[in-house]
Every structure is written in structure tokens, then in C-alpha cells.
Amino acid sequence: MKNFISISLPHLQLNKLAHDQRNGWDDKAHVVIERIANKDIIIDANAKAKSLGIDKQQSLTKALACFDEIITCPNNPNLQAKIIKKIAQFCLKYTPKIMLYGHSKLLLDTTGCAHLFGGNEALLQHIQYDLYGLGYDSQIAMASNMRSANAFVNQAVIGTYILHDDKPKEHAALIKLPIEYLDIDDEIIGQLQRLGLRQIKDLLPLKSASLVKRFGQTLLTHMNQALGHESQAFKAIKFNSIYQTSQAFEHTVILSNYLQTTLKILLENLLIMLKVKGKASRQLNLTIFRPDHTTQQIQINTSQAHLSAQNLSKLFALKLDKLNAPDGIDKIMLTANLVENYISKSDNYLDKNETENIPLTDLFDHIGNKIGFDKIMSYVPANNHIPERAFSELKQSINIGPSSWHKTPLKRPTRMLKQPYILFDFSFANFEYQGQRQTIIRKSGPERILPEWWWNDPLWQDGARDYWWLIAQSGRQFWVYATAHIIRAETGEISATKKRYFLHGWS
Amino acid sequence: MHKVTAKNQIDELLCTGSHEFFGEFALYFALMQLAQAKYQVIWLEPQKAADYLYPHALVNLGINLHKVNFVAYQNQHQALWVIEEALRSGAVQYIIANGLKQPNLLQSKRLNMAAQKGKSKAFILLNGISQNANSAMTRWQIDLADGQANKYNIKLLRSREKGFISGKENWIMDIKNEKFYINLAPAFTAQQARA
Structure with a gap:
């Protein structure tokens, strides 16, 4: 049956x-309410609320009229x-x-x-x-x-x-x-x-x-x-499968060495558990249970699926001092939050071609866990003619394979400003930047760059830009652009246009 | 027979350890090292910088961007930690840090020891130099040469390997058609000829 x-x-x-x-x-008195037909209706009430006569399907306004x-x-x-x-x-x-x-x-x-x-x-x-x-x-x-x-x-x-x-x-x-x-x-x-x-x-x-x-x-x-x-x-x-292992202590443990030893054993057990399933971890959580029934957690991330207990315990060692358990630890629990299919090293493209990259991933795991993975980035080319969007910034990503970068036919500045800097008092003879007057000895250009008409980019709202290369007496080469700034009257009609100059980068 | 060129001279001076570049155009000396990199390189930039290295310009200078990983640091302490760890690991050929204050004696000693362990090099682009002594392997000043754009004067200010530095050892770095060229400075050439 x-x-x-x-x-x-x-x-x-x-x-x-x-x-x-x-x-x-x-x-x-606690109640759960739901807005039905512009009215707050009580859909659930606790024992105290019920003892006051408040129950389901009652309007909240009516209930509040009786008990505030x-x-x-x-x-x-x-x-x-x-x-x-x-x-x-x-x-x-x-x-x-x-x-x-x-x-x-x-x-x-x-x-x-x-x-x-x-x-x-x-x-x-x-x-x-x-x-x-x-x-x-x-x-x-x-x-x-x-x-x-x-x-x-x-x-x-x-x-x-x-x-x-x-x-x-x-x-x-x-x-x-x-x-x-x-x-x-x-x-x-x-x-x-x-x-x-x-x-x-x-x-x-x-x-x-x-x-x-x-x-x-x-x-x-x-x-x-x-x-x-x-x-x-x-x-x-x-x-989803849960990969978890834990160790409860008979007596509260205070020694940090003991914690590290237990962590190593747990890591080995967890990695065996993952290996059997053909998986490897990318994110691990260590939870400690304290005698006052509170818990504390530390997390480590890796840039690639990892099956090395030694490396992972090194990453945990970076964060173990953040654990605060003055009265000791009752239990340790290790959970693999993020797991991936593991590709054995012999099949790995990196092993065959670029052996120097193998310790690099370990290094970036080490750096990423200390200062944050969002601080590590690499660039990839993007198919866009707008200078600031001609590449993509890949955060938490390590450059390991060849990319499709090509030389651009036009000269670009070595350093680009995140926000273009408006140049007041600009002329092609000289201008002031960061308190220094730059005397221009040669100029070349302009190179006209048009905005993308299909989306309204606030940075490009002034329309087309004419980029000039200005070579200063100091040896600096400035990449400056001019835009036609439209001044509108109160009625919304164009009353005047004024040229504005911005510094966008330099070499 | 090994031909002694200006480039070889500089390469020999830039041995394993931490090196300091200083001056308005120090960036280009660092970029020249980056263009020569055969293996992975880490480039450190301050997180709050108003500007960034433009990738297309780097590609035009012959730099393999797939060998470069960028790390943003919050403060000097964090940057030095990253440099030390990267040097010690031996996973990267160079680590280049931009916008740092000059490390003190203890910090530079630590960097050199880490570099010896990992057999790698750190190039630190300094905001300015202080009078305090430190343990950097070399210190270089890079300025514009003769008021000509794309031509830079590279002056060796200090070298632990060479001991005494006269301050007259100069090279000229030229960027022609977006390629780096290194030549002996005319004054230095004449001095060598006399010797």
C-alpha cells in the first residue's frame, strides 16, 4: 500500500x-496583512491577536479602531x-x-x-x-x-x-x-x-x-x-546536492592549532566527497558554532575549481584570525557552496600549453581572498568605436589565454581619464590643467567620433566630438576634444551653441 | 661574442629584486619593460586613480595584454603586500606598481628577499623620492630629453650591484612608430670612448 x-x-x-x-x-498582537481591492485585509494573526478578537479576513482599519x-x-x-x-x-x-x-x-x-x-x-x-x-x-x-x-x-x-x-x-x-x-x-x-x-x-x-x-x-x-x-x-x-562535513567537539575547543588541524581533516574529507562525484569547489564556507549558541562564518573563493587541500587551507589561514571565539568552539562545519565539474589536470589546456599559468591561479586566489576578487581584472577587446567602450573590463578574471587584440590605426592616449576634464580658458596656444599652464607647440587632428544614435548616453549628449592631439612644450601629448554645447531658451528652442573643450587622456 | 648594447646594459642592471622608477615619464620606462615581458605580469594601480591605462594604446606599443593582469589597490600597505606575495610566488615575471610612495628600508628589504625567493622583479613607479635610504636594487629617473616629444632621458641614480654611481650614466629612450628604442646618451658615449 x-x-x-x-x-x-x-x-x-x-x-x-x-x-x-x-x-x-x-x-x-502580530498580524499578516495583504492588500486586496485597496484594503488591508488580515490574512493571519497570532494567538495574542486572536485573543483580542482579531481574526482572518478582517479589515486592518477595523482592527486598529478597536486595538491600536x-x-x-x-x-x-x-x-x-x-x-x-x-x-x-x-x-x-x-x-x-x-x-x-x-x-x-x-x-x-x-x-x-x-x-x-x-x-x-x-x-x-x-x-x-x-x-x-x-x-x-x-x-x-x-x-x-x-x-x-x-x-x-x-x-x-x-x-x-x-x-x-x-x-x-x-x-x-x-x-x-x-x-x-x-x-x-x-x-x-x-x-x-x-x-x-x-x-x-x-x-x-x-x-x-x-x-x-x-x-x-x-x-x-x-x-x-x-x-x-x-x-x-x-x-x-x-x-542541489549539499557537500558538507562537520566535526563536533566533546569539550569546547580553544586552541587555534587544534582548529587548523581539524580544518585540514575536514577539507580532505570534503574534497574526497567532491572528487567521488567528479566535482571541485570554487567557494567554501567555514562555520564555527560557539558555546553561546551563535555562529560565525568565513568564506574563501577560488578563481578555478580546486581539489588541493593544502592550497585551500592556506587560503583559510588568511582569514582564520577574523574568527572571534574567546570562549571556544563547539563545532566546525565546512560547506562547499559553489561546485563545478572538475577537469583533471592532464586534460587541461593550460597544462599542455602554458605551464607558467598554473601557480598564477594560486597566486590570484591568495590575493583575491585577501583584498577581494573584484580588485583583480583583465581587459578584453570590444567591438565599439567609442573610445571608452572599445574594451571591456573583466572583473574577477585572470588572463590566461590568447586574446584577439589588434593594433588600432589611430593613435590613442596611454592614460585615459575616467571622467573627461572640462578645460575652461582653452585655446590652441595654451591651456591650464591641474594648476600648470601647458604651452602647445604642435597640434594634429581633428578626428571626429560620432555618438551611438541608438542609445542616449549622458556622456555623449552633446553629440559628435572632434578629437585633437596637442603636443605641449613639457613633452606631454594631450588628447583633447571639442563639442558643440547647445544652449536652450526657456521655451526649449536652441538659442545658441558654444564650443566646449575637454581633456580625455594623455600620452 | 656577447654584444654590449645599450639595451643589454639596462637589462643587466634590472636584476632580480625591487627597482624604483621616478620622474614625469617613468611610466614609459615601465611600459618598455612590459613590452619585453615573455611571461605573466601584474600591473598594480591605485583604486581611486582618476585615470587608467588605456588598453588599445598598450596594444599599439606592442604589449601583449593577455599576459597582463591588473590589480587595484586601496593603500600603500595593501600594494606592498600584493607585490611581496607576487614576488615570492614566482608566478609572474614582473610586478609593476604605479603611484606608490617610496618604500622604507625595511619594506624594500622585504621586497628584495621575496624577489630572491621567487626569482622575479618588481618595478615601482614612485610619486616622488624621499631622502630616506632604502634597499632598492636600482633607482632611475626618467625625464624628457632635449624638449623633444617621445624622447626620454633615462638616468641611473643608484645601483646596489655597481656600488658607486657617478650620476652620469644616461640612456636615451626613443618611441618611434610606437616602438621602443634605447641608445646611449651622447655624453655617456663620449665618456666611454675616453675610457
Whole structure:
């Protein structure tokens, strides 16, 4: 017999809030609100709020009129989705087959799993106890198919479970359930109720054809699924593999040497775990658990997938002094956050062609972990005629292969200003820059560069630029451009144009 | 027989260790070294600089950009740490740092020791020179030669290998058609001929 467990978590967001703000939660009224038709409607309330008479579907304005000390929290489906995924991941300990059902329900296919926990009842108790421990209110039901498990879960009281592991008894209980537990639209429920059809058993004597004709296919399909006449697809969630290893200490550890030794052992274990799967890590997290129940984390990144415990422990050594645990450490956990398929070194292009690059990646890992990977960059050519966009800056990237740079036919400045510098008091005889008057002895140009008409670049809003090379007496060669600055009257019409000169770079 | 050219003279002086370039046109002397690089090079730039090296200009000067990696540093301390680590690793042929203050005696000694370990070279483009002594292998001043654009006077101010420096050892670096040429300075040539 198949077994499905449906878990409903009706107060997901409130439970999460209660968990985050442990102190004073029970003393204050908390509600979750949603804006429906320009009105803030309460969709969930905690025990304190309920004791004050505030409940679901009530308007927030009305509730505030009676009690002004209500703490509101907007409904956040994204947060709910995150929490339910985390709970689903937690439920992997019961079964590998888990399906998300709506925003607040989980379905577990526990066929063949229950004996590991001492039977169906023991399993349900286990789940209930674990979820209570996590701080979530839950309703749990077990039945022989997904639809009936979902129907029974609506009947379960918070903190209790319903178990049906006997088919005839399950059938008898199921037909007594209200029809709305079969996940039917409210409109159809209304129609059924007007006809006096309230329980599933009321539908059984009716002919299928007439049911479909009057209420659509969904009602019949859901009823047949619940009764076990039709199957329902189970869409199990695919979880990313977690590569994690940890070491808990019997007594709190203070010695930093001991920490380093344990870290090395954990690294070796984790790398073996990754190697078996043909993976290697690019980002590792080290978490320490302190005796005061707080945690601290350090992270290392690598520019390439790494399988060397020695190099990785060197990178961790750079950051170990950031860990602050004066009272010692209870547990160390090492997690590979970012893993990639590992290409063995013998197949690596770099090994065959540019052996000098191999230690370079280690060097940049070392530098990147100390000062930040965003500080390391390389340039690649870009197909653009605008000088400042004729190349791309690749951050966190190491130059290792040949690139397609070509010489440009026109001269370009060795150093370019990030922001062009406006030259007031400019003439082709002399101009002032950084407090020094530059006397021009020769000039060449202009080279006209037109802006890209297809997008409105604020730096090029003055239109075409005429670039000049100006050679100063000091030996400096300046790359200066002139633009026609348009002056508009209050009416928006062009009243005058004025030439402005900017310094863009020098050699 | 090994022909002694002006370029060879400079290459021999720029031995393993840390070297300091100073002067308005020191950048071009560093770029000349960069153009000669056969292996990977790290170029250090201050993060808050108002300008940057324009890659297309470097390509025009014959520099292989796929051999160059740029690192932005926040302060002198960070830059010196990067130089030391890069020198010690031996993973790069040169490390060139722009816009640094002159390292003190202890810092320059550390750089030289790291360079000896990794058998690599550091070229530090100084903002200015101080009167304090340090342990740099060489120090060079690069200025414009005879008021001519693209022609620069390279003066050796100090060399630990050579010991006493008269201050008259000069070379001329010329950039013609975006290529670097090194010649002995006329005064120096005459001095050598007399010797």
C-alpha cells in the first residue's frame, strides 16, 4: 500500500517572525496583512491577536479602531517560498520524494520509509515533534493517495495528525469529508451547496456525465483521485546536492592549532566527497558554532575549481584570525557552496600549453581572498568605436589565454581619464590643467567620433566630438576634444551653441 | 661574442629584486619593460586613480595584454603586500606598481628577499623620492630629453650591484612608430670612448 503524508503549515510567516523575534512575541498582537481591492485585509494573526478578537479576513482599519497596538507585517510570498523550501530540505531525512503543494503545503511520498522510524504512527509523531521543535505550527495527515492525504490534512487540528493506513476505514472517513477539501473552486462549491451537496458521499450516487456537464471535469477528477480510481502525478523537488562535513567537539575547543588541524581533516574529507562525484569547489564556507549558541562564518573563493587541500587551507589561514571565539568552539562545519565539474589536470589546456599559468591561479586566489576578487581584472577587446567602450573590463578574471587584440590605426592616449576634464580658458596656444599652464607647440587632428544614435548616453549628449592631439612644450601629448554645447531658451528652442573643450587622456 | 648594447646594459642592471622608477615619464620606462615581458605580469594601480591605462594604446606599443593582469589597490600597505606575495610566488615575471610612495628600508628589504625567493622583479613607479635610504636594487629617473616629444632621458641614480654611481650614466629612450628604442646618451658615449 502506498503512503503519502500531507503537511500543512498554516502560519508559516508568523511562525518565522516568532522565531526571529523570540522576546516579547506572545505579549503583542502580530498580524499578516495583504492588500486586496485597496484594503488591508488580515490574512493571519497570532494567538495574542486572536485573543483580542482579531481574526482572518478582517479589515486592518477595523482592527486598529478597536486595538491600536497591532504589529503588522505584509504578506511575503517569496519569503514563504524560501521557508517552505528549507522545510522541504529538512524533510529529506524522512523520504527523498518531496513535493511542494501550494504556498504552505508539502507532500511526502513515504512508501517504504516508515519502518525506518518504527512504523507509520511513529513517523508522524517524529515529523510533528521535529516541526514543533523548529517552531512551526503544523497539521499532518497520512493516507493512501495524495488527494485524500490533502483532504484529511484540512481536518487535522494544529499540532495533531490523522493517520489512515487501512483502506476501508480511510474510504469511510473520506466520504464524510466536506467537498471543499478536494481543492475545488469556491464558485463550484457555492453551486454544490445550493443543491444541498455538502459531503463527498453526496456525490457518489450521481452519474459522472451529469457531474462533468454541470460542474466541469475538475470535480470528478479530484473525487476519483481521492477515492483512488485515478492516479495523480507526483512532481518531486530536485535539491542541489549539499557537500558538507562537520566535526563536533566533546569539550569546547580553544586552541587555534587544534582548529587548523581539524580544518585540514575536514577539507580532505570534503574534497574526497567532491572528487567521488567528479566535482571541485570554487567557494567554501567555514562555520564555527560557539558555546553561546551563535555562529560565525568565513568564506574563501577560488578563481578555478580546486581539489588541493593544502592550497585551500592556506587560503583559510588568511582569514582564520577574523574568527572571534574567546570562549571556544563547539563545532566546525565546512560547506562547499559553489561546485563545478572538475577537469583533471592532464586534460587541461593550460597544462599542455602554458605551464607558467598554473601557480598564477594560486597566486590570484591568495590575493583575491585577501583584498577581494573584484580588485583583480583583465581587459578584453570590444567591438565599439567609442573610445571608452572599445574594451571591456573583466572583473574577477585572470588572463590566461590568447586574446584577439589588434593594433588600432589611430593613435590613442596611454592614460585615459575616467571622467573627461572640462578645460575652461582653452585655446590652441595654451591651456591650464591641474594648476600648470601647458604651452602647445604642435597640434594634429581633428578626428571626429560620432555618438551611438541608438542609445542616449549622458556622456555623449552633446553629440559628435572632434578629437585633437596637442603636443605641449613639457613633452606631454594631450588628447583633447571639442563639442558643440547647445544652449536652450526657456521655451526649449536652441538659442545658441558654444564650443566646449575637454581633456580625455594623455600620452 | 656577447654584444654590449645599450639595451643589454639596462637589462643587466634590472636584476632580480625591487627597482624604483621616478620622474614625469617613468611610466614609459615601465611600459618598455612590459613590452619585453615573455611571461605573466601584474600591473598594480591605485583604486581611486582618476585615470587608467588605456588598453588599445598598450596594444599599439606592442604589449601583449593577455599576459597582463591588473590589480587595484586601496593603500600603500595593501600594494606592498600584493607585490611581496607576487614576488615570492614566482608566478609572474614582473610586478609593476604605479603611484606608490617610496618604500622604507625595511619594506624594500622585504621586497628584495621575496624577489630572491621567487626569482622575479618588481618595478615601482614612485610619486616622488624621499631622502630616506632604502634597499632598492636600482633607482632611475626618467625625464624628457632635449624638449623633444617621445624622447626620454633615462638616468641611473643608484645601483646596489655597481656600488658607486657617478650620476652620469644616461640612456636615451626613443618611441618611434610606437616602438621602443634605447641608445646611449651622447655624453655617456663620449665618456666611454675616453675610457
